Amino acid sequence: MSQTLHDLTNEEFDQLIDQYIERSARWDGTLPLDTVLETWNEIEHRKEALRVRVRLIDGQFVLDTPPESPLVVRAPHTLVLEDGSELTLEFEEVSAEAA
Amino acid sequence: MSLNFTIPPIFAEAHRQAIYRYHSTPEGLPPRVWATLFEAMDLLRTAIVSRHSEEQRTFASVYHSLVDLRYADSYIDALLDSENPSDISSPLWAAIARRIDRDVRTSGLFDPSAPDSRLLLSYLLYWWQQFARGYAFEVEIFRDLVASHIQFQAHNLRVRAERLSAADLTVSSFRGDIKTSAYFLAQQRHPDPAIDFYVTRAWLPTGRARVLVVFLKPNVWQDIDGETSQTTLTTLEQVLPQPGSVQIGSQTVIVVDYEVWKEKMRAYQEEGRDVSDAS
Numbered sequence: 001m002s003q004t005l006h007d008l009t010n011e012e013f014d015q016l017i018d019q020y021i022e023r024s025a026r027w028d029g030t031l032p033l034d035t036v037l038e039t040w041n042e043i044e045h046r047k048e049a050l051r052v053r054v055r056l057i058d059g060q061f062v063l064d065t066p067p068e069s070p071l072v073v074r075a076p077h078t079l080v081l082e083d084g085s086e087l088t089l090e091f092e093e094v095s096a097e098a099a
Numbered sequence: 100m101s102l103n104f105t106i107p108p109i110f111a112e113a114h115r116q117a118i119y120r121y122h123s124t125p126e127g128l129p130p131r132v133w134a135t136l137f138e139a140m141d142l143l144r145t146a147i148v149s150r151h152s153e154e155q156r157t158f159a160s161v162y163h164s165l166v167d168l169r170y171a172d173s174y175i176d177a178l179l180d181s182e183n184p185s186d187i188s189s190p191l192w193a194a195i196a197r198r199i200d201r202d203v204r205t206s207g208l209f210d211p212s213a214p215d216s217r218l219l220l221s222y223l224l225y226w227w228q229q230f231a232r233g234y235a236f237e238v239e240i241f242r243d244l245v246a247s248h249i250q251f252q253a254h255n256l257r258v259r260a261e262r263l264s265a266a267d268l269t270v271s272s273f274r275g276d277i278k279t280s281a282y283f284l285a286q287q288r289h290p291d292p293a294i295d296f297y298v299t300r301a302w303l304p305t306g307r308a309r310v311l312v313v314f315l316k317p318n319v320w321q322d323i324d325g326e327t328s329q330t331t332l333t334t335l336e337q338v339l340p341q342p343g344s345v346q347i348g349s350q351t352v353i354v355v356d357y358e359v360w361k362e363k364m365r366a367y368q369e370e371g372r373d374v375s376d377a378s
Contacts, residue, residue, distance in 0.1 A: 004115035005122070005217040013217055017200060020122045020224065025193035027126040028185070029232035029279030030309060031133075033301040033336055036280045037345065038130035043287050044348025046134060085111060 046070075052079065061091050102208070104215035105147040114139035118221050125228070137285045143222045146215075148208050156208070158222045165202055166227055167259075170195050174231060175256050178238045188235035192228070199223050233282040237267060240277045240298055240311075244270075247361050250368055265291045270364055273319055283314075295319045298357060303336050310339065311357030317344070320353040323363045 005013060031039075050071050053064040063079065065071045071087075074080045079087040117135040120128055128136065144159040177191060178184040203209050203223060209216040234256065241253055253268040254261040266274035273295040278286060283299045296315040303310055315323075320342065340356030355363075 002116040002119070004112070004119045005221065006115065006214045007119075008217075010211045016122050017220065017224070020125060021193050021196045021200070024125050024196070024228055025189045028189070028300075029228070029236070029281040030300045030302055031126070031280040031284075032304050033310075033312070034304065035128075035130055035133070036284060036299070036301050037347065039133040039284050040287055040347050042130050042134040043137065043284065044350070046138075047288075047348070 061089075063089070101150070102210045102213045102216065103149045104213060104218070105149070106215060106218065107142050107145055110139065110142045110146070114142065115218075118218070118225075121225065122221060133281075133284060137288055140222060140225050140285070141288060143218060146218065146222075148215075148219060150207055158219055161203075161206075161208060161219065162223055162226055165206060166199055166223055167230075169202070170198070170227075171230065171262075172257070172259065175234055175262075178235055179256060184235050184238045184242075188231060192231040192235075195231070196224055196227055199227055229279075229282045229285060232279050233277075236279050236300065237277040241268070244268075244361075247365070249361055249364055265293060270296075271368060296360075303339070305336050312339070313355045313357055313360040315353045315355065315360075317351050317353055320355070323360075323367050 005016075008016060050069060051066060052071065055062045055064065061077065063073045063077065065073060065079070070081060071079050074086070077089045077091070079089070081087070113135050117128075117132050117139050120132055121136050144157065146158045147155050148158070148161065149155040174191060174195065177187060181187045200220065203220050208219060238256070244251055249270060251268050251270040254264045254266070256262055267277045268275050274293055275296045275298060276283075276286070276291075276294050277298045280299050280301050283297055296313055296319060298311065298313050300309060300311050302308075324342070339354070340359055342353055342355040342359065345352055345354060
């Protein structure tokens with residue numbers, strides 16, 4: 001499991017900040033060119049609209065996402081994002097008068 | 100002390116993990132973690148710390164009062180008054196970072212028993228790093244452009260309102276920005292469409308060398324020179340210092356070695372193609 005700042009004791013947090021300042025003082029913000037380009041590409045990729053195809057097959061809704069999508073279909077009506085957040089779609093058939 | 104933190108609901112576990120990794124190895128994050136870190140730090144701008152129900156402050160406003168108003172002007176003055184801004188920026192950055200650490204802990208806005216206090220300190224140090232390193236680099240480039248006889252108009256770094264201007268400089272009619280690679284990327288989440296080119300510095304892993312590069316819009320490079328080689332994200336290092344054209348998301352970007360760009364700009368200005376230049 002990946003760590004967060006919350007997982008640290010106060011002493012560990014203070015030490016982390018101390019080390020960060022030491023380390024950052026030796027780093028001027030320059031990144032490897034491939035990291036720059038791949039990160040930029042990733043940032044642009046995340047701006048793109050997420051596409052979900054919904055097909056009605058024999059009265060059942062079937063969700064589908066493109067292969068590179070950060071959205072994954074976990075359950076018939078549930079989509080999961082990379083950060084773990086879920087989106088559950090509820091389909092309801094109503095008559096034109098009721099709508 | 101009763102402190103409450105309101106963190107935007109969209110701020111997720113992945114953002115918290117990226118922040119931890121940034122503080123552990125600030126220079127060594129993989130691309131996806133960098134992208135998540137930039138999202139995290141943007142989201143935290145609107146996070147709120149409240150000491151009493153009537154006193155609520157966003158993290159951005161805490162940065163403004165505790166960091167920007169206290170340290171930015173004197174830091175910029177020190178850079179501009181120094182013969183070697185890149186040499187003094189490191190120790191100065193670290194000294195002020197330690198003061199920010201102390202200041203926030205005594206400001207009444209940090210409580211060791213409130214875990215999100217750590218996010219506030221993290222946010223302040225991250226933006227201080229971006230600011231301080233970014234301006235040291237900017238001063239370095241301005242001086243080099245003067246020495247290289249490139250005509251340009253720069254914003255006045257000593258004036259806060261001018262520092263906030265969209266473009267750092269205008270070279271001929273082209274509007275540009277000068278940013279460290281980490282700061283440049285942070286800005287790409289919401290780039291200003293009026294910016295024609297960016298000057299940044301990158302490390303070439305294969306060549307084991309640091310280089311200055313310029314990213315330009317294709318039409319801007321067309322005006323200046325027009326020649327490029329089509330390349331990919333992974334082969335660009337082999338193409339440099341010659342200009343390369345790469346696809347970033349849905350946009351085409353021209354990547355040029357800074358020395359080549361200066362040479363082309365000097366020729367552009369000497370040939371008088373520089374019709375809208377007022378400098």
